[in-house]
Amino acid sequence: MPIVLDHVSYVYEADTPLARKALDDICLEIPDGQFVGVIGHTGSGKSTLMQHLNGLMKATSGHVYFNGEDIDGEKYDKKKLRSRVGLVFQYPEHQLFEIDVFTDVCFGPKNLGLTQEEAEARAREALELVGLPEEVYRQSPFEISGGQKRRAAIAGVLAMKPQVLILDEPTAGLDPKGRDEILQQIKRLQTQTGLTILLVSHSMEDVAEYVDRILVMNDGRIMLDGTPKEVFGHVEELERVGLAAPQVTYIMRALKKKGLEVDVDVITIREATEEILKALQDRG
Amino acid sequence: MIRDITLGQYYQIDSVIHRLDPRVKLGGTLLFIISLFFFQNVWCYLLAALFLAVVIKLSRVPFKYIVKGMKAILFLLILTVIFNLFLTPGTPLVTFFGGKVRITEEGLKLAVFMAIRLAFLIIGSSIMTLTTTPNNLTDGMERLLRPLRVFRVPVHEGAMMMSIALRFIPILLEETDKIMKAQTARGADFESGNLIQRAKAMVPLLVPLIISAFRRANDLAMAMEARCYRGGENRTKMKPLIYRTEDYLAYFCVALYLGAGVFLGRL
Numbered sequence: 009m010p011i012v013l014d015h016v017s018y019v020y021e022a023d024t025p026l027a028r029k030a031l032d033d034i035c036l037e038i039p040d041g042q043f044v045g046v047i048g049h050t051g052s053g054k055s056t057l058m059q060h061l062n063g064l065m066k067a068t069s070g071h072v073y074f075n076g077e078d079i080d081g082e083k084y085d086k087k088k089l090r091s092r093v094g095l096v097f098q099y100p101e102h103q104l105f106e107i108d109v110f111t112d113v114c115f116g117p118k119n120l121g122l123t124q125e126e127a128e129a130r131a132r133e134a135l136e137l138v139g140l141p142e143e144v145y146r147q148s149p150f151e152i153s154g155g156q157k158r159r160a161a162i163a164g165v166l167a168m169k170p171q172v173l174i175l176d177e178p179t180a181g182l183d184p185k186g187r188d189e190i191l192q193q194i195k196r197l198q199t200q201t202g203l204t205i206l207l208v209s210h211s212m213e214d215v216a217e218y219v220d221r222i223l224v225m226n227d228g229r230i231m232l233d234g235t236p237k238e239v240f241g242h243v244e245e246l247e248r249v250g251l252a253a254p255q256v257t258y259i260m261r262a263l264k265k266k267g268l269e270v271d272v273d274v275i276t277i278r279e280a281t282e283e284i285l286k287a288l289q290d291r292g
Numbered sequence: 293m294i295r296d297i298t299l300g301q302y303y304q305i306d307s308v309i310h311r312l313d314p315r316v317k318l319g320g321t322l323l324f325i326i327s328l329f330f331f332q333n334v335w336c337y338l339l340a341a342l343f344l345a346v347v348i349k350l351s352r353v354p355f356k357y358i359v360k361g362m363k364a365i366l367f368l369l370i371l372t373v374i375f376n377l378f379l380t381p382g383t384p385l386v387t388f389f390g391g392k393v394r395i396t397e398e399g400l401k402l403a404v405f406m407a408i409r410l411a412f413l414i415i416g417s418s419i420m421t422l423t424t425t426p427n428n429l430t431d432g433m434e435r436l437l438r439p440l441r442v443f444r445v446p447v448h449e450g451a452m453m454m455s456i457a458l459r460f461i462p463i464l465l466e467e468t469d470k471i472m473k474a475q476t477a478r479g480a481d482f483e484s485g486n487l488i489q490r491a492k493a494m495v496p497l498l499v500p501l502i503i504s505a506f507r508r509a510n511d512l513a514m515a516m517e518a519r520c521y522r523g524g525e526n527r528t529k530m531k532p533l534i535y536r537t538e539d540y541l542a543y544f545c546v547a548l549y550l551g552a553g554v555f556l557g558r559l
């Protein structure tokens with residue numbers, strides 16, 4: 009179910025002296041099954057854009073189409089949309105409220121009008137998908153570790169079986185191990201279930217490693233749009249708006265300057281290792 | 293939605309009124325409110341209206357914005373008018389239901405005056421909060437109440453509590469907004485259903501909100517302690533309040549207004 013944005017603009021606190029444009033004439037198409045990374049520094053409009061995709065915010069002008077239908081149309085069922093487009097907010101563990109993890113994950117499916125059994129089946133499935141061990145199911149969501157809380161919260165959205173999953177900085181505040189685990193699980197989810205995933209992040213490494221396509225946002229506009237290799241080729245432009253390419257790209261550039269014949273378009277550590285080894289072998 | 297509450301909020305713009313010492317604004321507002329309750333005739337109210345109009349003009353806060361904040365107390369206003377209108381004894385003007393319910397001349401007069409009084413009172417005090425940052429306001433209050441320390445009233449602690457409370461209003465509103473959105477994304481519905489269903493729907497909002505309030509309070513307490521905060525004793529200010537010429541001039545204007553009020557009150 010593709011998402012299409014047609015000239016979407018959004019103004020915060022319109023008609024007051026505090027009015028500011030958060031989104032400026034965004035046109036965008038996201039096909040099924042794509043893993044999209046959205047990067048941009050604070051205030052670039054990425055979170056605002058994400059909230060437009062499941063109808064939590066209404067565009068000041070322009071239209072958002074999900075599966076060909078205008079989501080702000082009068083007869084459109086927003087609740088259904090929200091079950092199709094799952095949105096995991098920043099620090100999603102702050103929304104946990106139930107007496108135990110399992111009941112909390114059931115909250116979403118039950119809101120969709122499913123029976124207790126169906127909701128429980130879905131909750132179990134979602135919890136397995138995010139890799140939470142069974143012994144935490146009956147624990148209070150306030151007593152488990154930070155990484156587990158985050159996963160429980162993500163499961164809460166997954167249990168609604170969305171076709172599109174939006175994650176706003178899912179790795180913020182996690183240690184490197186927790187970060188890698190969550191990202192790997194998200195990637196696995198995408199390959200296994202064919203979900204469309206939008207990952208908002210400001211870590212270039214996260215994005216470079218996992219996504220098919222990167223959107224770079226700046227000042228409410230989409231500045232760059234392309235595969236990670238294409239986008240990180242524009243290092244100067246990225247730096248101008250306070251972003252950067254992955255660190256490994258810089259290392260490759262430095263190596264090339266020093267005279268090692270390597271490909272500078274490399275964006276992940278794995279690729280870099282191969283590239284450097286190859287260059288060293290060529291040198292003999 | 294929730295952010296539409298303007299009562300007690302600061303309106304950021306630069307104006308003569310904004311730059312006044314908070315003590316002047318606090319004192320002026322207090323005197324203005326007291327004056328409203330002594331005024332008895334139409335001339336006095338015209339004077340008060342004129343005074344308010346000048347202050348609003350000087351403050352550069354759009355009148356529309358001030359009125360928007362009054363919506364919240366509209367109910368109170370209407371209730372007062374109704375009570376005064378129907379429950380004041382005196383010469384009857386109109387009677388309903390065979391004389392059981394009546395509007396009297398005195399009642400009508402009282403209702404009108406009361407409505408004007410309340411409206412002016414709220415406009416007057418909202419101008420104060422709209423033009424003064426919460427921090428300045430509590431600073432001014434602390435300074436004005438300082439004499440009470442003689443009676444062991446914890447003036448500084450009270451002021452600190454108040455400024456923290458005020459500071460947290462926008463934060464908690466934002467948090468509410470965020471949690472509401474997060475739960476809406478999980479299919480929660482805050483807008484439909486009967487009273488009981490709606491009250492139940494608040495649980496997924498209130499539990500995280502209260503937890504987050506505690507978390508923030510904890511963090512703040514820790515941060516204050518880390519900076520060696522230990523109450524008001526011997527504490528100095530980074531920006532002490534100092535009266536300037538404009539402030540004395542403003543006091544003079546308030547005095548002038550009160551004088552005119554006393555004069556007009558005798559007419």
